Amino acid sequence: MITARDDRRRTFETVPAGTEAVSWWGRAWVSALEGVSRDPARLARGRAYAAEGHVDAVTVTPGRLVAYVRGSRPRPYRTELALRAFEEAQWEELLETVAADPAALAALLEREVPQSLAGAVLPGAGELFPRCSCPDVARPPCKHAAALCYRAARLLDEDPFVLLLLRGRGERELLDELTRRNAAHAAREQPGRAPDFPGVAARAALARTSLPLLPAPLPAPAAAGIPPAYPADPAAPDPLALDQLASDAAARALALLTTAEDPIAELDLWQDAVRLASGHATAGLTGSARTLYRDLARATGRSTTDLARAAAAWRQGGRPALAALEEPWDPPAGPFDRARPALLAAARGSFRPDRNRLTAGTRQLRLGRDGLWYGYESRPDDEDWWPTGRPAPDPVKALLG
Incomplete structure (x- = not known):
């Protein structure tokens, strides 16, 4: 069982590739840090550090995002980005807003930040506080904090629940609370409606009952039927081959249904090829049937004449007739x-x-x-x-x- 404490700490050993945020909320995250920087060169160096893999595992807890960033010295620097976590009253207002808005809830479940929450959950200019153990403390953010910011933006692209964790709540507890509140909203909107999933008393659920008899099976069809037409597509399998396989599967299923015997059980390669060919009479062969005969003959190392003769025997009486022909x-x-x-x-x-x-x-x-x-x-x-x-x-x- 995942506790609230466990749900409020996540460590990402790997971060999605790339340094440029692709989501609008990821770009807003980067803009919050870039807005306090007065040194574009440091930002560029931080972006290069992020691209070169200098940022190690990233750990996220309420109000803080921490990672070790490797710089020019052998020992990496402890770097963090702080963002104020919400108070209980702020969470109450946010959760009610999402639960009452189906579009916002659906967006969050699709791992997107709803536009209606942008002003509430995304950091504004000056809300993201960088800290680093490196000696460069003159004008934050340093290049290490910038590198962490760019890597964190890629995390937010993939999982906006990281942003909500920074604001103070884990994914599991959020979803549980939103589910409860959404059900309460639905009940208030339809007070006379019975619940979709009424409870059942344990005694009734465990009581011995006799199940009704199964209905009689439907009668077997007289014929296997014709398979659907398959459109020709260069990227798709051969439609004639698909038609042949579908027709054969239907005929085999009908035989199993009516006789309880598999018509191709224990057939060798040649016998099965003869069986397949026997579905097409040799007189007046269509183009698709000629192709089938040619391919089956090649696959079995026989001539098309051999195959046609054997197919005629199979139509005459199946496997015993083929044996009479060849043995x-x-x-x-x-x-x-x-x-x-x-x-x-x-x-x-x-x-x-x-x-x-x-x-x-x-x-x-x-x-x-x-x-x-x-x-x-x-x-x-x-x-x-x-x-x-x-x-x-x-x-x-x-x-x-």
């Missing part, structure tokens, strides 16, 4: 013994067997490890087989598609 195997004799007579009986010709494949002219059937037959076609005198139709446990139905 010849030796099935038991039973399925072949039943398939060949069935094809002859259906007047589909005599098919020659080769491992898990039955071929007759330009038509071919492949038996998958899932027990389904997958149909293939090729041009005459060409062993360029492409998946066709839908798989079926009956070889005749698979051949007819």
